[in-house]
Amino acid sequence: AQSVTQPDIHITVSEGASLELRCNYSYGATPYLFWYVQSPGQGLQLLLKYFSGDTLVQGIKGFEAEFKRSQSSFNLRKPSVHWSDAAEYFCAVGAGNTDKLIFGTGTRLQVFP
Amino acid sequence: EAGVAQSPRYKIIEKRQSVAFWCNPISGHATLYWYQQILGQGPKLLIQFQNNGVVDDSQLPKDRFSAERLKGVDSTLKIQPAKLEDSAVYLCASRSAGWDTEAFFGQGTRLTVV
Numbered sequence: 001a002q003s004v005t006q007p008d009i010h011i012t013v014s015e016g017a018s019l020e021l022r023c024n025y026s027y028g029a030t031p032y033l034f035w036y037v038q039s040p041g042q043g044l045q046l047l048l049k050y051f052s053g054d055t056l057v058q059g060i061k062g063f064e065a066e067f068k069r070s071q072s073s074f075n076l077r078k079p080s081v082h083w084s085d086a087a088e089y090f091c092a093v094g095a096g097n098t099d100k101l102i103f104g105t106g107t108r109l110q111v112f113p
Numbered sequence: 114e115a116g117v118a119q120s121p122r123y124k125i126i127e128k129r130q131s132v133a134f135w136c137n138p139i140s141g142h143a144t145l146y147w148y149q150q151i152l153g154q155g156p157k158l159l160i161q162f163q164n165n166g167v168v169d170d171s172q173l174p175k176d177r178f179s180a181e182r183l184k185g186v187d188s189t190l191k192i193q194p195a196k197l198e199d200s201a202v203y204l205c206a207s208r209s210a211g212w213d214t215e216a217f218f219g220q221g222t223r224l225t226v227v
Contacts, residue, residue, distance in 0.1 A: 044156070044204070044218040046216075090156070101161075103156045103157075
């Protein structure tokens with residue numbers, strides 16, 4: 001069975017600073033990995049996804065993530081955070097054979113001006 | 114392309130009452146998920162359908178929760194009777210067939226049990 005760990009519950013950064021949100025997964029085969037963002041009262045929006053190929057993937061809103069098999073990680077990064085990036089971020093892992101999609105507990109990002 | 118539609122958006126019920134949520138996935142999407150998201154937590158998978166068959170319902174509290182997906186399209190999730198701890202946002206998502214597809218989420222239904 002797959003699982004996801006997001007070690008950081010809450011992160012605070014200043015606007016313009018760089019950001020890295022951590023995600024570790026557990027899955028026996030090649031995982032399919034996703035980052036979603038959720039603004040207050042909103043549904044989940046996909047930021048980026050990794051299925052295969054290049055381990056550095058680019059997403060929307062200037063986000064990127066790097067898949068590191070040796071570390072079982074899929075960390076999300078952004079070089080310069082904007083105040084509008086304040087939201088809850090969820091990492092998810094999908095199983096290729098069943099399409100089961102499991103989410104982490106999320107990281108709440110707060111951005112100070 | 115229309116997104117995943119859910120209704121109602123909000124629902125307040127008393128404990129021990131019953132409630133039903135409805136989801137209309139994106140047209141042609143074979144996979145449909147129901148998630149429960151308690152405030153401050155990540156979405157927890159309750160049930161996954163592939164067309165009108167259940168793929169995974171291991172986390173569904175079957176003594177009170179039920180779900181169906183008629184004709185492999187719309188789906189309903191029911192709680193009977195509701196408990197205070199069922200207060201959460203219930204999210205529906207759908208996904209097309211294929212190993213390299215993403216799940217699209219609806220806005221969710223916020224349930225408050227008082």
